Amino acid sequence: MDHASSSAPGRVVLALEDVGKSFGAVAALRGARLELHAGEAHALVGENGAGKSTLVKILAGVHGPDTGRVLLDGQPVTLADPAAARAAGIAVIYQEPTLFPDLSVAENIFMGRQPLLPGRRIDRRTLARRCRELFDRLGVALDPDRPARGLSIADQQMVEIAKALSFDARVLVMDEPTATLSGVEVERLFAVARSLRDSGAAVLFISHRFDEVFDLCDRITVMRDGQWVSTDLARDLTVDQVVRRMVGREVSSLFPKVDVEPGDVVLEVRGLTTRGVFSDVSFDVRAGEIVALAGLVGAGRSEIVRAVFGVDTYDAGTVRVSGKALRKGDPAAAMAAGIALVPEDRRQQGLVMELSVERNATLTRRWQLARAGLLSSRAERAQAAEWSTRLQVKAGKLSDPVSTLSGGNQQKVVLAKWLSTEPRVLIVDEPTRGIDVGTKSEVHRLLSQLAAEGLAVVMVSSELPEVLGMADRVLVVSEGRLVDDIPRARADEDSVMLAATGQGAPSAGAAR
């Protein structure tokens, strides 16, 4: 069942053999495998964090593998940098468009490969003509001479596709290219991918949308936790089988969520909308409840909680805390009303890495701790010590810079910083990302304990086991909408995953 090469249409163009790649202590890939045949469209699927994007970056020459080999036409190759990958005939369309905003669309497409006149001068006329030809082929109405700045995300993605198309790639890699495209644009993209495939190129397609995967692809490779799971002909598989292989693990009992009788509604979100990001998001969170926002990366979960907290403003809707409406785009008001947000990226947004543990832990309370406008070190230290003890922060000295702590302990300092404001609603965005397993369960124990003390907790998480283990209710976000509200009893990996990928039947009156 794991190899289908006998019935594959062509020879192997590109292969990855037992590729491993680590970033610091985190192993993104361990024994990843992939075989792309000439003239096939091949799907690569897996959960968030399964290692798909790392694999793409290895193919693109952005990262070099720590272990294993990359084979091109059966010969081992080193893709030292993106230029080398491109020279090898590998074109990559990234999830996030990577354009030069100040340069024209045509220059973006042909950067470094502009057609030349004698004397190595750029032939601008041919450049514009070839750009128009590409756009005609893609059916896009864009002016080749306009700057890339101000293009909609979908148009940017079309420019990326034109770029990949422009250098007759032997291998076309598309990392979730359809997330921002409309139906017609997806169809155009697929038509192009099919014509490339039929002319003998290998197409690697990464997507969470199973209908597209099954529509376009001949074979499907499943990855989980950085490892290869299976490769099969698409026609031998069903969506259910693929989903089961993607999640394929036991929900561990690492997550000691204490059952709490929920109290009054504390946080009330109604019709929250930011055009183009998320729309009509409504939900309640009660005291003592942990509500998880689940969904795929890019579904809009972080954007929703940022809007609730007021870091970002929004176009429509209301946020109420204990019945009192919050002014939009005003984090200070949100804090005063009792909301705390522990952001996704603690290094960038949660901590001042160079400052000491105690300074960081008391940053949110610096005005209360100050006397006559001057901070008292003693008051800071007392407060920091109290919270560090409660959260069991393992630090050498409280005066050490936060950057010297481990990821898990850094996260505890961020929690301490926000818990010291005595919030009523705690929003945590990816609370355990990049944290080792032991500390992870400590963070979970802490969140559970806080909920038991009557805190309303909103948790954004891409890790399904964490969502299922911790949440009283799972709100599933897909493409900027709340598509499902699954109570703990009904939530399992399949139901959440299917809803997140747009496969689940939307339950009646979702998310109220």
Place this chain on the structure above:
Amino acid sequence: MSAPATKSPAALPEELAAPERTGRRGSALVHRLFVVRELGILAALVLLVLVTVVANPRFLSGQNVRDLLLSAAILTVLAAGQTMVIVTRNVDLSVGSVLGLSAYATGTLLVVAPGTPVVVAVLAGTAVGAVCGLVNGLVVAAAGVPSLVVTLGTLYAFRGLDSLWASSADRLQINAADLPAGFKALGGARLLGVPVLFLVAVAVVLLVGWYLRTFRSGRELYGIGSAPEAARLSGIPVGRRVLTAFVVNGALAGLAGVLYAARFQTLDTTAGTGQELFVVAAAVVGGVAIFGGSGSVYGAALGALLLTTIGTALPQLGLDPFWRDAAVGALILAAIALDRALQLRLAARLRGRNARRDR
């Protein structure tokens, strides 16, 4: 959310393949805005000259204009080089010191070997600058240190080297009397009534402008400044390009040092002090975005001309020279405000263009 499955073969379905062709208006618009930007500086320049002429008709006398062009020449050469560095989202603050070092090196060469042909002297001064630029570029590109910090350091280091050299050679000042006549003639030379030094500056601007617009590596400099990560992903050799920009800028600062020596003919170790910020100001006033990616060398050259003209016009208007700094400051703020306004306008117009695409 999903597209219906089409089982059509490779050919694009007819209804999808027919794009609605929109006019060239997008590019025309962008082009117009750039022209507006450069015409704006030109208009300010013309206005300034007109006002000054009304107050003092002798402002446009031949000698006065020639002096103005001579002063502008040096700043213009520096601004052309600086533009190359700034479009890559870097900055070179050491150019004033490089100018000083190169001027002193050229002077010393001519004092020690008075028979040196002028061309060799020019090349020598330029080479000194190129070496300085190489030092800057290597530290920035290879060590990945922000250019602001690196060139702030070399600003003092190169100046220190200059002083050290002058004191150890016991030649703290080089006077006109020490320099060979052939070289001094360069400072006053004219072609069809126009100072040769100014023609050199014009040639530099045209060359750099042509390079930036016409060659792949020139466009890549803009790409690097516009989106460094995208530049890396598209396989642009970012380090090498940035290094090149610094070397060329250093060479041009060296050339400016030679021009300085030819024009003033009295050289000490303070030559070019403080020029670096004036150069950056000229580029910014000329519409070169300080965060890289956009702006032209022609704009920067006009900026240099405008700043120089302000310096000479204000005394003619009977204003205290103190007002020069204030005027330059006001001009920088006005330029930034104008750039922002144009950018917002452009963004709004381009958004309108997206909206017509029915989604």
